[in-house]
Amino acid sequence: MNYSEVTLNKGKETSPLRFHPWIFSGAIAKKDATLEEGTLVEAYSSTKQYVGTGYFANGSIAIRLISFKEVTIDEHFWFEKLNKAYTYRKQLLIFNEHTNVYRLFFGEGDGASGLILDYYNGHVVFQSHSWGIYLQKDNIISAIKKVLGDDLKSIYDKSAETLPKQFTDKVQNAYLFGSEEDVLVKENDHTFKIDFIRGQKTGFFVDQRESRQLLAKYCQDKMVLNTFSYTGGFSVYACAAGAKTVHSVDVSKTAIELCNKNIELNDFTNHTGYAEDTFDFLKDKKNIYDVIILDPPAFAKSRDSKHNAVIGYKRLNAMALKLIKPNGLLFTFSCSGVVDKNLFFNTITAAAIEARRNVKVIHYLSQPADHPVIPYFPEGEYLKGMVLWVE
Ligand code: SAH
Numbered sequence: 001m002n003y004s005e006v007t008l009n010k011g012k013e014t015s016p017l018r019f020h021p022w023i024f025s026g027a028i029a030k031k032d033a034t035l036e037e038g039t040l041v042e043a044y045s046s047t048k049q050y051v052g053t054g055y056f057a058n059g060s061i062a063i064r065l066i067s068f069k070e071v072t073i074d075e076h077f078w079f080e081k082l083n084k085a086y087t088y089r090k091q092l093l094i095f096n097e098h099t100n101v102y103r104l105f106f107g108e109g110d111g112a113s114g115l116i117l118d119y120y121n122g123h124v125v126f127q128s129h130s131w132g133i134y135l136q137k138d139n140i141i142s143a144i145k146k147v148l149g150d151d152l153k154s155i156y157d158k159s160a161e162t163l164p165k166q167f168t169d170k171v172q173n174a175y176l177f178g179s180e181e182d183v184l185v186k187e188n189d190h191t192f193k194i195d196f197i198r199g200q201k202t203g204f205f206v207d208q209r210e211s212r213q214l215l216a217k218y219c220q221d222k223m224v225l226n227t228f229s230y231t232g233g234f235s236v237y238a239c240a241a242g243a244k245t246v247h248s249v250d251v252s253k254t255a256i257e258l259c260n261k262n263i264e265l266n267d268f269t270n271h272t273g274y275a276e277d278t279f280d281f282l283k284d285k286k287n288i289y290d291v292i293i294l295d296p297p298a299f300a301k302s303r304d305s306k307h308n309a310v311i312g313y314k315r316l317n318a319m320a321l322k323l324i325k326p327n328g329l330l331f332t333f334s335c336s337g338v339v340d341k342n343l344f345f346n347t348i349t350a351a352a353i354e355a356r357r358n359v360k361v362i363h364y365l366s367q368p369a370d371h372p373v374i375p376y377f378p379e380g381e382y383l384k385g386m387v388l389w390v391e
């Protein structure tokens with residue numbers, strides 16, 4: 001035994017033995033009463049069978065397992081984990097001569113709940129969503145350096161906004177390696193400026209790379225509206241694909257400024273950005289757009305808000321479906337994990353019925369392979385989308 005022992009209630013080992021990494025507080029029969037947030041623990045069944053190693057948290061998810069084999073959690077452990085994540089992406093050609101921006105590590109999908117690493121042309125943003133991961137920071141940083149070698153230019157810790165509330169004022173976002181410089185990346189040969197210090201999340205929505213590429217296929221000579229545009233990922237692809245006009249809408253002025261900058265960087269002139277609320281913007285836009293993208297932020301962050309989220313998705317999609325030009329295309333997404341695929345698709349159906357438009361589903365979309373979904377952990381699937389042909 002390497003770490004403090006936690007015994008599970010009878011039968012509660014079944015789920016972790018099937019590689020589900022979460023152990024809920026109700027599953028615990030016995031633990032050291034003084035266990036502190038983030039401490040490494042080993043979980044055992046009621047019959048003393050080893051189940052896994054992870055870290056403890058005060059909350060409904062009490063243990064997040066990061067290994068199903070008895071191990072020491074040290075620099076070598078993290079090197080192996082990160083190297084596996086890196087090799088997987090390399091083999092799948094996620095990064096290549098056209099693309100140097102990708103998610104290097106995706107929480108449970110890569111075997112460590114709470115750890116997110118995004119790679120921006122040599123610059124890595126480290127984002128810890130739990131104190132247990134934060135306590136492993138030094139080991140993780142050493143591992144990143146070893147995995148990326150000379151290719152690494154900087155590591156920026158952006159955990160202050162993602163750690164549980166009681167820890168957010170204990171930490172500050174800061175460079176852990178290297179220093180601030182302009183960061184330009186290439187995604188499918190399109191250039192984007194990344195501002196992970198001031199931008200939302202880790203600076204860029206890396207998860208829409210494949211859907212942006214798909215959009216490009218349908219944009220030539222079209223009037224395109226990209227709502228919730230953020231830094232203009234979809235807009236840049238649409239302009240490049242020969243759209244007649246592209247409009248981007250985001251409620252954040254900063255986002256529109258970043259979006260305009262990305263349009264300029266790629267030398268396009270057929271684009272206008274609007275710092276407006278999408279729902280207001282859509283009100284008087286009937287029969288203008290051939291292609292509309294709806295990629296809102298997560299309307300539901302917890303199960304309690306699921307119902308309201310569904311109402312929000314339905315309202316938004318019905319609005320867009322009512323005003324899109326005949327034979328138009330709607331790209332619609334949801335990144336709320338608690339709204340699953342079926343619920344989202346049913347909600348879009350309801351919106352189409354309300355809009356009285358005849359639609360055909362021409363694509364089902366999901367998150368790309370650098371945001372891996374593992375079957376043992378279905379909760380990791382969060383991004384889903386559809387492309388609808390609207391008669
Ligand atoms: N599609 C983007 C990512 C969208 S993130 C991409 O590919 O990069 C969601 C964006 O929605 C954020 O930039 C946020 O500022 C914006 N947003 C949130 N509420 C909004 C609203 N009501 N109207 C317009 N934009 C909104």
